[in-house]
Amino acid sequence: MTTKSKLVVLIGPTAVGKTDTSIKLAKAFNGEIISGDSMQVYKYMDIGTAKIKPAEMDGIPHYLIDIKHPTEAFSAAEFQELVRKKISDITKRGKLPIIVGGTGLYIQSVLYDYQFxxxxxxxxxxxxxxxxxxxxxxxxxxxxxxxxxxxxxxxxxxxxxxxxxxxxxxxxxxxxxxxxxxxTQEQEPLYDTAVIGLTMERELLYERINKRVDLMMEEGLLKEVEKLYQQGVRNCQSVQAIGYKELYEYFDGKIALSEAVENLKQNSRRYAKRQLTWFRNKMDVQWFDMTTAVVPNEREKKITEIFSYIEGKLKIKSNT
Missing domain, CATH: 1.10.20.140 (Histone, subunit A)
Incomplete structure (x- = not known):
């Protein structure tokens, strides 16, 4: 019997704290990170997709970021093929592959034997x-x-x-x-997988989403979207992403900027709710409530709990 490769998957709604947690996991388990977000594959779309900044990577390799032009299509089947190759490559080098993201079908297509x-x-x-x-x-x-x-x-x-x-x-x-x-596709996991889900009390999560949108606007989201708009990037999969479609309506003169920002916040909150529902219905997830983890000491306790779960599930040791 072939031994399955070990894999960690970190999922959860937008703004729940996946990025910081993923870096801690990668450092503790000698891991490398594969983005599981269907929009972070696009170049020039950094702020609106909440792409990790180079300084935040802290030396941890990241894959499937900035591999497509915004005018190109990207499918779950292509994601499946690219990620499986990357998992194999990372494993062969003695590292632990960690998929981080929130696009449910894409991640599920990698874990199970979907034959598109x-x-x-x-x-x-x-x-x-x-x-x-x-x-x-x-x-x-x-x-x-x-x-x-x-x-x-x-x-x-x-x-x-x-x-x-x-x-x-x-x-x-x-x-x-x-x-x-x-x-109806085969539901036998292809990997020895620990699926970690981060969740949070809804009111706090929504507050964090609203603050994140305000921060994105401060960091230059409007300019980022305007550049794509002026380059004629239209009617593409990429700019249907939340954060882009709302501001396109503003540039089209259909709504005021304040309304576009409010729509962006509302659509982000709704998307977070849909993400949680999808993951709970479709995947076998070990959930960790990060509501108290906004306090540094409490956050460290949660991270330690997550480490312990991975050690038990995958029979590996962290270096902490």
Whole structure:
């Protein structure tokens, strides 16, 4: 029997404290970090995606950051392929791979044996849909997808027509939605994994999210988004990210800046709620409540608890 590679996954909603915790984990367990965020792959989108700053990395290698231009698409299947290669590479060098992020489906696709390419295909049907998109526009197909698979439609932007057509094709071939088809995939973990979830009392989390948005604006988020806007980066997967789409509406003259910032805060809070719901329903997670961890001494206690859990789960020792 082949021994499974060891892997730590650190998940949780935005603003819960994953970045600081991940560095402590990497230092304690001789680890290297793979970003599990679907938007941090994009160059020039640093502030709005809460990308870790070089100074914060504290010498720990980070991967899957700044590997795509904002006009390029990025899928769970591509993420799966890149991350599995990186896990293998890190493990071979005697280090512990640590995935850190909040994009649930992407992370789940790495942990379990999802075979994206093995879903049935129908070239003729796909060609028909491509012709419909050319003649009638992308929105028509996206609306069709909404009617049969609202979950997938909510995750796929109308202009990511390749994925919209793929979801419709899977339904046409199998009678199952893409979400249902993924749920039938093998649920045996590919790695010896410790999945750590950070959570926090909702009111405090929402307060931290609001403060983070204010800090992003102070750090130059408006200028970052304006640069993309002026470069003509539009109708792309990247700028549908929270923090970009709201400010694009401001630059389009549709809303005032104050309203755009309030929308950004509200959308971030809603996203955090969706993240927590997804992780609780879809993944086997050991949760750690970080509500009291805003106090330094209490934070150290929580970090020690997390270290102990990883040591017990993966049968490895920290160097603390």
């Amino acid at each position: 390419s093995e879903a049935p295909t129908n070239d003729e049907f796909r060609k028909q849909l491509e012709e419909v998109a050319d003649k009638e526009g992308n929105l028509l197909l996206h609306n069709q997808l909404s009617q049969i698979d609202s979950n997938s439609a909510a995750k796929i932007h109308p202009n990511n027509i390749r994925r919209v057509i793929r979801a419709l094709e899977i339904y046409h071939c199998t009678g199952k939605t893409m979400s249902e088809w993924q749920d």
